[in-house]
Each structure stands twice: as C-alpha cells, then as structure tokens.
Amino acid sequence: MCGIIGGYDRERRPFGTALAERACDRMLHRGPDDRGIFEAEGMLVGNQRLSILDLAGGHQPMFSDDQQIVVVQNGEIYNFQELAKNLNCRTSCDTEVILRLYERDGEDFVKQLNGMFAIAILDRRKQCLLLYRDRIGQKPLYLHDDGTRLLFASEIKSLFAMGVKAEMNWEGFDAYLTYNFVPPPITLYQNITHLMPGHLLKVNQQGTEVRRWWDLAEKPVECRSESAWSEEIVETLRAAVNIRLRADVPLGAFLSGGIDSSSVVSLMSRELPHPVQTFCIGFDDPRFDESHYAQELANLFQTRHTCDVVSPNLTSSWPLTLYHNDQPHGDVSFMPTYRVSQLARKAVKVVLTGDGGDELFAGYDVHRNFFANQDLTLPREQIESAYISAISLLQPAEKQKLFSSSTRQQLAGLDASRFARSHLQDFRHLDPINQALALDTRMLLPGNNLVKPDKMAMAVSLEPRAPYLDYRMVDLAFRIPGSMKLRDGVTKSILKKACESILPEKIIYRKKQMFTVPIGEWFKRELSPFVNEVLLSERSLDRKMFQPERVREMINDHQNEKVNHTRAIRALLALELWQRTFIDQTFDHAPTFAELGVNSSVELGTGSSIAA
DSSP: OEEEEEEEETTOOOOOHHHHHHHHHHTGGGOTTEEEEEEETTEEEEEEEOOOSSTTTOOSSEEOTTSOEEEEEEEEETTHHHHHTTTTOSSSOHHHHHHHHHHHHGGGGGGGOOEEEEEEEEETTTTEEEEEEOSSOOSOOEEEEOSSEEEEESSHHHHHHTTOOOOBOHHHHHHHHHHSSOOTTBOSBTTOEEOOTTEEEEEETTEEEEEESOOSSOSOOOOOOHHHHHHHHHHHHHHHHHHTTOOSSOEEEEOOSSHHHHHHHHHHHHHOSSOOEEEEEEESSTTTOOHHHHHHHHHHHTOEEEEEEEOGGGGGGHHHHHHHHSSOOSOTTHHHHHHHHHHHHTTOSEEEOOTTHHHHHTOSHHHHHHHHHOOTTSOHHHHHHHHHHHHOSSOHHHHHHHBOHHHHHHTTTOOTHHHHHHHHHHTTTSOHHHHHHHHIIIIIIIIIITHHHHHHHHTTTOEEEOGGGSHHHHHHHTTSOGGGTSBTTBTTHHHHHHHTTTSOHHHHTSOOOOSOOOHHHHHHTTTHHHHHHHHSSHHHHTTOOBOHHHHHHHHHHHHTTSSOOHHHHHHHHHHHHHIIIIISSOOSSOOOTTTTTOOSOOOOOEEEEEEO
16 A cells, blocks of 8 residues: 555656655655665656565566566555465565566456556556556545646545646536536546546556456356355455454454444454454444444454443544545545544554445435335436435535526536436446446546545554455456345445354444434534634635525534535535635645644543453
8 A cells, every 4th residue: 555646747847856855754654664766768656665564575566577667556465465476576565567467468457456546657678657546446546637747646635746837626516516526537626637436547658548347247247046146255254354354463353233334344353263353433422433342243253342432422523524534525534534544553454344345236215215215216317316316415406506606607518417428328228326326436436435444544544444345256246136235225235144053142232322422512512612713714705616694504504403505514614614624725734723823722532441
C-alpha cells in the first residue's frame, strides 16, 4: 500500500525533483516507510511506500533489467505468489510481478491480477505512460491534463502540490448535492478527474487513450438452488479471505457486529494459527451502538478485541477527515472510520473489512424500501427514474428552492441525474434489483463507500483489505438473481442464508444498524451553535450560493423537530468546511476549526477497553 504520483509532458520538459518531492510530501501519511522518484524524457513517477510485503526488497520504482520499464503501484496484488512462479522474480514483492507480467504479456497483463491497485508504468522504449485502476476502484487515481502536461496522484492534494489550482467545478457541486458525494469520473475541482475503475489510460506522443479493461456483470444470471448458491458464497468468501491474509506485518480486522465484518472474522479465525486482533467503535448513545454485538462475536471467535466508545463530540475530527478526503462527503461515518483506523494502527498495519457486502447483496434500507413499493411492471426507464429519485439527497425542486439565482445560472443546462442514468442504462440486461446494485457498485462504491476506508485508513498509514470485493465475489454476486438477495422484505437474504454455516443466527438476522454517528440529534442540541455559526456566518452567506432564508428555515425546522433535515445539513456543513480548506486557501495540512474560522467548541472524549 502506498501513494503514487507522476506525469507525462508532451513537450518532454523536465518536472524536477522539487516538484516530485512536494507531491510526495503532501501524502506522506500514505507511505511513511520509503520514497522513490524517477524522471526521464519528460516522464515522471514517484512512490511513497507503506511496506507490507518483502519489507527490504520492495523499494519502488522498480526497473526492468535494461532500465527501460519503470513501475510504481499503490495497492496489493493478492495472487502475486501464484503469478510469480513462471516469471523468474528476484524479490518476493508483488510490484515485481507487475513488472515481469508487463514485460512478458504487454498491456493486457492486468487482467491476471487479483487485487486492489493503481499502477503506473513508464515504458521508455515506446515513450509512453500507462495508468491502471483496479476493477472496483478500491485505490484512487486522480488526473489533471492541461493538454501539454498530464499529472496523476493518489490524492488530489498532491496535484495541488504540483501546481494545479483548486477551483470549484459547478457540475461537481450540483452532483454532490444530488448524491451526497461527487460521482466519478468528475470531482468538485475544475480540470481534475478520477480514472474510472476497471480502466486504463495510455498517453504517448500520438495522443491519449482511455479504455475499459474490465466490466461489471458481464456473465448471465444463473438459476440455481439456495443451497448451491449458499455453498459457493461461503467457499468464494473463504478463498477471498485466505488470499488477503498474506502479509509480512501484523494483521487484524474491523468488527462491527454486522454480518459482513463478522463473516470475515469468522473465516479469519478458522485460518489463522493465533487469535485475530479485532477493532470496533462504540457510541455512548444506545440507539446507535452495536459494540456489544461485536464483543459477543469477539468472545465467540476468541479474538483479541479492542473497543473505543466515542462521545457525541466526535465532530472535532471533521476538519481532519475532510482534509484527507480532498472533497466533501455528506456521509459522517468517515469520522468513526478514522477513529477505528487510528485504534487499529496502534497494533497492526493491515485490517480486513466487510466493505462491499451491502452493495453486492442488497443490504441497505433504500433497497428494501424502494423495491417493496415499486411497480416492476412499469417500463424500465420509469423504474430507473424512480430509483434515482430514491437515492438522491435533494430532489430537483428542493435544489431550486435552496440555490440562489446566481447558482441557478451557473447550473443552467446541467443534469446531475445523467451520471446514475448512464450507468443504469449499461445494466439493463440485469433484473431491476441487480441493476440497482450494479449502479451502487460502479458509482457509490468508488464515489463514497470505498473512499472512506482508503482515505481514513491511509491517513494513519493502515492498509484496509475487503474480501467481499474480490473480483470472484463480485462475479458471483451478479450471477445470483436479485430476487434471491431481496426476498419478502429481507435484505441480503441469500448471503444471510449462506452465513448460517459460519455465524450464529441471532447475529445474522438481527436488525441492521448503520455505522454512523447520531449527528442529527446533536444538531438540535450540542452542535446547534456550531451549525448556526458555520452555515449562517457572514463568510458563508457572502458566497451567495444559497438562499439565506431557506438555509435558516431548514436549520430551524430541523432543530424544532418539524422536518428531519439531517442529511442536507450534514452535506451543507461539509461543503462549507471544504471551501474553507481548499478553495478560500489551500491548506498543506489538516487545519483546526480555529484555522477555518469556527469558534464553537467541539471537544472529543473517549474511553477504551481491551479484552484478551
């Protein structure tokens, strides 16, 4: 796991060591163990390394024997041992496997990889730069191209360090307030994009080409028995867990008490020769706390469990998490994810997580609620429009009511629904449930739900691994009919049935709790001064982006319990704090609330317990 940077100058101008060093410095947290930079003929690659495999022999960049091919990567290739058998590798590092495969098989080598990765290859023989992103988008790769010079980096802040200006992209603004995150490939910055999952970018003197090297849900749905699917799910998950246990450093797992993380820990405990180290966050509000379920499972699987109980004022970490995200997210579970990552990093360098289970197997309330009330005999276009409405943060009419006249002018002619609509159209060969899940997998995961484990864990130099997002699990999930995932109002029905062989039924069938913080309640009480100060300050109102009276109305209605505006207020707060962090000025460090001009007190308090 690392961070990578680099570029390609079409006029072969040098980048210079100072620029590369600044870019690496800005994401030192992603890889504090080592640094490597190479530049030649107007091409640059750099790596900030977090050492996980072959600690001594895995320095990057890695070079071919003739020094003509240069490779850096961010991520892990889990099947590197199997691939290395016929490659005459000199190290036990997965990066060398990438190098040797490219030498032998050319650009399509990537199809053999099982892993999470962002890869950059300089081929000096062909004077080209190749960039690859993994199938699901677990590892980020951001791009800036001014027509003469293309730059790339694992984090947007490193592009700023290379001279890219931070300016707001209005299309990204509209999309953010539609989806609660900015859907790739766009970002909230002008002229900065995100390479899409399963894609490669090739740039040389002849031009720039972006093409898809892997696609989702290509295989047909199969009709099989519940028991047959259940057996294949568990065996595929077991294989995915096992291959992710390869590491030369201490390894553990996040354990929330839900079915996804619990199934991973259950399988880990069967494979490891020692107790699994598990980590969780609890809340001192019982309505949102499931740490007792995690403790129950920790006892069952005899893990070495650490739990951190967090007070309501967790909000003090908001500027820090926002800085590491580079963009605003209305999803405040980034904050507890940062805390559990911080907790785990004290003991391990790698964690396995349950990410991906909800998106593949229909685990969210929106899945159950939408399909419980949707007439599936309607034309597919109508179902798609209804689903886009169901997943939207603000409906078009609500945005129009909120936006100022100048903002409406900026957004004239833009339609943020096009992002979801284009993906849904790609998946019309699937049943409506799987079509919705394919949208989640292609847009929600790389746009929000995988940003969270990557950016929050890497902020503390921790590598997260997600067995549910093994490409074999993804392939399997989209061969299963949607009706077996969402059945009689039960979410993740087939996954729950499968997990009966590895988990207690009372864990499997208990009501799901979201991994989030009760911030909507805090907005009414403890954080009421904070909300008013940030959203109604002169600094915020002077932007003239929103109708001030509408913002006041939303806050008052929420605090007086007339209307629940939790999600909208969260999104607006994140947007304002983001503008103060990156647009008003571009901080080169995680700012404090005071540096952002916020004076309201949001102190943090925790208590910890460790069980052997």
